[in-house]
Amino acid sequence: MYRFLLSSLSCFLLLSSLSAQQPVLLYQTDFGLKDGAVAAMKGVAYSVSPRLAQYDLTHEIPAYDIWTAAYRLRQTIPFWPAGTVVVSVVDPGVGSNRRSVVAKLRTSQFIVTPDNGTLTLLAKEVGIAALRLIDEKRNRLPGSSDSYTFHGRDLYAYTAARLAAGKIRFEDIGTMLDPASAVLLPYQEAQIKRDSIQGNIPVLDEQYGNIWTNIPQIHIKQKGWKYGDTLSMSIRKSGQLVYSGKIVFGTTFSAVAAGQPVAYLNSLLNLSFGVNQGNFANQYKVSSGPDWSIDVTKVQ
Amino acid sequence: MYRFLLSSLSCFLLLSSLSAQQPVLLYQTDFGLKDGAVAAMKGVAYSVSPRLAQYDLTHEIPAYDIWTAAYRLRQTIPFWPAGTVVVSVVDPGVGSNRRSVVAKLRTSQFIVTPDNGTLTLLAKEVGIAALRLIDEKRNRLPGSSDSYTFHGRDLYAYTAARLAAGKIRFEDIGTMLDPASAVLLPYQEAQIKRDSIQGNIPVLDEQYGNIWTNIPQIHIKQKGWKYGDTLSMSIRKSGQLVYSGKIVFGTTFSAVAAGQPVAYLNSLLNLSFGVNQGNFANQYKVSSGPDWSIDVTKVQ
Amino acid sequence: MYRFLLSSLSCFLLLSSLSAQQPVLLYQTDFGLKDGAVAAMKGVAYSVSPRLAQYDLTHEIPAYDIWTAAYRLRQTIPFWPAGTVVVSVVDPGVGSNRRSVVAKLRTSQFIVTPDNGTLTLLAKEVGIAALRLIDEKRNRLPGSSDSYTFHGRDLYAYTAARLAAGKIRFEDIGTMLDPASAVLLPYQEAQIKRDSIQGNIPVLDEQYGNIWTNIPQIHIKQKGWKYGDTLSMSIRKSGQLVYSGKIVFGTTFSAVAAGQPVAYLNSLLNLSFGVNQGNFANQYKVSSGPDWSIDVTKVQ
Numbered sequence: 001m002y003r004f005l006l007s008s009l010s011c012f013l014l015l016s017s018l019s020a021q022q023p024v025l026l027y028q029t030d031f032g033l034k035d036g037a038v039a040a041m042k043g044v045a046y047s048v049s050p051r052l053a054q055y056d057l058t059h060e061i062p063a064y065d066i067w068t069a070a071y072r073l074r075q076t077i078p079f080w081p082a083g084t085v086v087v088s089v090v091d092p093g094v095g096s097n098r099r100s101v102v103a104k105l106r107t108s109q110f111i112v113t114p115d116n117g118t119l120t121l122l123a124k125e126v127g128i129a130a131l132r133l134i135d136e137k138r139n140r141l142p143g144s145s146d147s148y149t150f151h152g153r154d155l156y157a158y159t160a161a162r163l164a165a166g167k168i169r170f171e172d173i174g175t176m177l178d179p180a181s182a183v184l185l186p187y188q189e190a191q192i193k194r195d196s197i198q199g200n201i202p203v204l205d206e207q208y209g210n211i212w213t214n215i216p217q218i219h220i221k222q223k224g225w226k227y228g229d230t231l232s233m234s235i236r237k238s239g240q241l242v243y244s245g246k247i248v249f250g251t252t253f254s255a256v257a258a259g260q261p262v263a264y265l266n267s268l269l270n271l272s273f274g275v276n277q278g279n280f281a282n283q284y285k286v287s288s289g290p291d292w293s294i295d296v297t298k299v300q
Numbered sequence: 301m302y303r304f305l306l307s308s309l310s311c312f313l314l315l316s317s318l319s320a321q322q323p324v325l326l327y328q329t330d331f332g333l334k335d336g337a338v339a340a341m342k343g344v345a346y347s348v349s350p351r352l353a354q355y356d357l358t359h360e361i362p363a364y365d366i367w368t369a370a371y372r373l374r375q376t377i378p379f380w381p382a383g384t385v386v387v388s389v390v391d392p393g394v395g396s397n398r399r400s401v402v403a404k405l406r407t408s409q410f411i412v413t414p415d416n417g418t419l420t421l422l423a424k425e426v427g428i429a430a431l432r433l434i435d436e437k438r439n440r441l442p443g444s445s446d447s448y449t450f451h452g453r454d455l456y457a458y459t460a461a462r463l464a465a466g467k468i469r470f471e472d473i474g475t476m477l478d479p480a481s482a483v484l485l486p487y488q489e490a491q492i493k494r495d496s497i498q499g500n501i502p503v504l505d506e507q508y509g510n511i512w513t514n515i516p517q518i519h520i521k522q523k524g525w526k527y528g529d530t531l532s533m534s535i536r537k538s539g540q541l542v543y544s545g546k547i548v549f550g551t552t553f554s555a556v557a558a559g560q561p562v563a564y565l566n567s568l569l570n571l572s573f574g575v576n577q578g579n580f581a582n583q584y585k586v587s588s589g590p591d592w593s594i595d596v597t598k599v600q
Numbered sequence: 601m602y603r604f605l606l607s608s609l610s611c612f613l614l615l616s617s618l619s620a621q622q623p624v625l626l627y628q629t630d631f632g633l634k635d636g637a638v639a640a641m642k643g644v645a646y647s648v649s650p651r652l653a654q655y656d657l658t659h660e661i662p663a664y665d666i667w668t669a670a671y672r673l674r675q676t677i678p679f680w681p682a683g684t685v686v687v688s689v690v691d692p693g694v695g696s697n698r699r700s701v702v703a704k705l706r707t708s709q710f711i712v713t714p715d716n717g718t719l720t721l722l723a724k725e726v727g728i729a730a731l732r733l734i735d736e737k738r739n740r741l742p743g744s745s746d747s748y749t750f751h752g753r754d755l756y757a758y759t760a761a762r763l764a765a766g767k768i769r770f771e772d773i774g775t776m777l778d779p780a781s782a783v784l785l786p787y788q789e790a791q792i793k794r795d796s797i798q799g800n801i802p803v804l805d806e807q808y809g810n811i812w813t814n815i816p817q818i819h820i821k822q823k824g825w826k827y828g829d830t831l832s833m834s835i836r837k838s839g840q841l842v843y844s845g846k847i848v849f850g851t852t853f854s855a856v857a858a859g860q861p862v863a864y865l866n867s868l869l870n871l872s873f874g875v876n877q878g879n880f881a882n883q884y885k886v887s888s889g890p891d892w893s894i895d896v897t898k899v900q
Binding site for chain 1: 381503565577
Binding site for chain 3: 053208251252253255
C-alpha cells in the first residue's frame with residue numbers, strides 16, 4: 001500500500017532530515033526551459049543563499065494545467081524529507097486576486113504556490129498542517145514592485161529561498177489561514193462497487209504510454225484480486241466506450257510477452273495498464289483527465 | 301523602471317555575494333539536452349572543483365542563434381550575484397578565428413564566450429568593465445589539444461571553472477582587450493516619436509505566446525500613458541501590416557477577461573502583449589526578430 | 601588520439617578526486633523530464649545525504665534504447681573523476697530476471713544499472729575492474745517492497761546515493777560477479793582495409809545533424825591521411841547506397857564555406873561529417889544505428 005510505503009519512508013526521511021545541513025529548494029513550473037525564467041528564479045534564490053541546493057521537479061507542466069501540477073506534487077513530495085521547500089508556479093491567474101500561500105504539510109515539507117488548486121492532492125492524501133498567506137509587503141524581491149507578471153521570481157522563489165535558508169521562519173510568511181480554506185479542484189475518488197472497482201485516469205505515464213488510474217492497491221486487496229488474475233477493463237471517455245479487454249494482472253511488464261497488455265501497480269501503488277515495451281495510450285487512443293473513467297472487474 | 305529594479309537589486313546582490321561561499325557556474329548553450337555535451341562540460345568543471353555549484357540558464361537556444369543567446373543573458377544575469385561565472389556557448393564559428401573571451405561586467409559577473417555578438421545586450425544595458433582574450437596555451441583542458449570542435453568543454457567550461465574556483469584570477473585569462481572591441485550585433489533601440497513609440501520584437505515569451513517588445517517602461521512614463529489607458533498597436537513584418545488593434549494597458553493578464561488581449565509590462569519592465577490564458581503569437585501569427593517592428597499610440 | 605586525451609585527462613582527474621569533498625551522483629534515463637520520476641529519484645538520494653551533488657547526464661535517451669545509453673556513458677564518463685557514481689536507467693526489462701549491477705570502471709567511476717547492455721562501450725573502451733550484483737534484500741528503499749516497476753527510484757538511486765555518500769562500501773553491494781559476464785550488445789568495430797576504412801554510425805550529433813562514425817583518429821593516422829586531404833565517402837543503409845561524395849578533411853567546420861560539407865574529428869576524436877552551419881543528417885537523409893555503414897577512402 002502506498003500509505004505503508006509512505007509511513008515506512010517517513011522514518012527513513014525523518015532520520016535523514018535530522019542530519020541535513022544543506023537546505024533544499026525544489027521547483028515545479030509550466031515555464032519550460034527554453035527561456036530565462038527558471039534561471040532568473042534560481043539566481044534570486046542563489047543570491048539569498050549560495051548554500052541552498054536547488055532541484056527541479058519539472059518545468060514541463062502543460063501551460064496553465066493546475067491539475068497536473070497537483071498530481072506531480074503528490075507523486076514526488078513524499079520522497080523529499082521534512083524541511084524541503086517547494087516552489088510550484090502554474091499560475092494562470094498571476095496578478096489577479098488569487099491568494100499566494102505557503103502550505104506546511106503534515107510531513108513538514110513546505111509548498112510555496114498560488115492558491116489555485118495546486119494543493120488539491122497533497123491536501124487530500126498527505127494533509128496540510130498549516131497554511132499562511134504570503135505578506136507581499138514583507139516578502140518580495142527588493143526592487144520588483146513594478147513587476148506584476150512574474151510572481152515566481154519576485155515573490156515565490158524569493159520567499160521560498162529565505163524560508164529554506166532560515167532567514168525567515170514560517171511564522172514570518174504572513175497571516176495564518178485555515179488549512180481547509182485552500183482551493184481544491186473537484187475530483188472523484190475511486191469506488192468499490194459490488195462486482196467492480198470504478199475509478200478514473202488522473203494522468204498518463206507519458207514517456208511510455210502507460211495508463212495510471214486512481215485505484216489504490218488497498219481496493220485491489222479488499223476485492224481479493226491477486227497477481228496472475230485476469231482483469232476485465234472498460235475505459236470510457238465522457239461515457240463512450242473507448243477500450244474494453246481482458247488483461248493479466250502482473251507485478252511488472254515482463255509478466256507478459258513484449259507487445260502484450262498488462263495490468264500492474266505503478267510506483268505510487270495505483271492500478272495501471274501498459275503494453276510490455278509498447279505504448280498503451282497511443283495504441284488504444286486513451287488519454288487522461290476528468291472525462292476519462294475506468295471500470296474493472298475480475299474475470300472468473 | 302528596469303534600471304531601478306536593477307539598482308535596488310544590486311544592493312541586495314552585493315550583500316549576498318559578500319556571504320557567498322559556494323562559487324557558481326551558470327551555463328547557456330544551443331546543445332540541447334539529448335546527448336552528453338552538457339554533462340561532459342559539467343564533468344570537467346566538477347573535476348576542477350567539486351565545490352562549484354553548477355546551474356543551467358538554458359540549453360535550448362535555437363542552434364546558432366546568437367541574438368537569442370544575447371537576449372537570455374540580458375534577461376537573467378542581473379539576477380545572479382557578483383562573482384557568478386557564466387559559460388555561454390552558441391558558437392557557429394567554433395575553430396575559426398573568432399576570439400574566445402571573458403567579459404567582466406560592471407556588476408562583476410563574468411561571461412566566458414566566443415566573441416561573436418553574444419555580449420551585445422549586456423554590453424549595451426549592463427556594461428562591460430573589462431575584457432580579456434582567453435590564452436588557449438594556458439587555459440585548455442589537459443589532453444584536449446587534438447579536439448577542435450568542442451571549445452565548450454575544452455576551453456570555456458574548463459577556464460570558467462578555474463576562474464570560479466579561484467584557481468586562476470581574471471588577470472590569468474590572457475591579454476587585456478578594449479571592452480569596446482567586443483563584437484556587437486546590429487539592433488535598433490526603441491524611439492519616442494511625436495504621437496507614438498516605435499520599437500521592435502526582440503524575442504517571444506514562447507511558452508505562453510506573449511509578445512515582448514524593446515519599449516522600456518521609462519518611454520511609457522515619458523508619454524504619460526497609464527494603466528487603464530487603451531493603446532492602439534500596429535505590428536509589421538518587413539513593413540507589411542500583420543496586426544492592428546486596440547488593447548487595454550493593464551498591470552497583468554487578469555486585467556482583461558480570459559481570451560482577451562492585454563498590454564502589460566513584462567518581468568524586464570518592457571511593454572508586452574498577450575492574451576489572458578491564451579496565446580497571442582499563435583492567434584495573430586506574430587513572431588520575433590529584426591524584421592518585426594511595432595508602433596504604439598494612445599487612443600484618446 | 602582519444603586514448604591519449606583520456607590518459608592526459610586521467611592525471612588531471614586523479615588530482616581532482618583527491619581534493620573532492622562533495623560526492624557526486626550523475627543520472628541518465630529514458631524517463632524524460634515531463635513527470636516526477638527523476639525528481640522522485642533525486643529526493644530519495646537527497647534523503648540519503650543532502651551533501652551529495654546531483655547532476656544529469658541526460659533524461660532524453662529514446663525510450664528503451666540501450667545502445668544510445670551505452671554510447672552516452674562512453675561519451676561523458678571519462679570527463680568525470682574517480683569516485684563519481686552514475687545511475688543509468690534504461691530498463692525495458694524492469695522486474696524481469698535481468699540482473700541489477702554496480703560496475704566499477706578501471707578509472708574508478710561506478711555505474712549502477714540494469715545489466716542489459718548499457719555497459720557495452722564502457723566495458724570495451726574503458727574497462728570494468730569489478731562487477732557486483734545488487735543484493736535487493738539489503739539495498740532497497742525502505743517501504744518500497746510492493747513496488748516492482750520503478751527500480752530507478754527504489755533500488756538504483758537509493759543504492760547509488762548510499763555508495764556515493766559512503767554509507768555502504770562497494771563490497772556491501774552484493775555478490776562479486778565476473779566482469780566478463782556483463783551483458784554486451786553486439787557491435788562492429790571500425791576496420792582498416794587496403795584502400796579504405798570501414799566503419800559504422802553509432803549515433804548522430806542530433807542537435808546539429810552531424811554524422812559521428814566509430815572510426816578513430818588512430819586509424820586515420822595509420823592511413824597517413826592529413827588535414828586538407830579530400831576524402832571520398834559512401835554511406836549505406838542495409839547495404840543500399842544513401843550518400844556518396846567527396847569531402848575535405850578539416851580541423852573544424854569553418855575549414856569550408858557555410859553550407860558546405862566537411863569531415864573532421866569530433867570531440868571523442870572519431871571521424872565525423874557535417875555541413876558548416878547546416879544539418880548533414882537532414883540534408884542527406886542519413887541516420888544512425890546498426891544498419892548504417894560507412895566506407896572512406898582518400899581521393900588521390
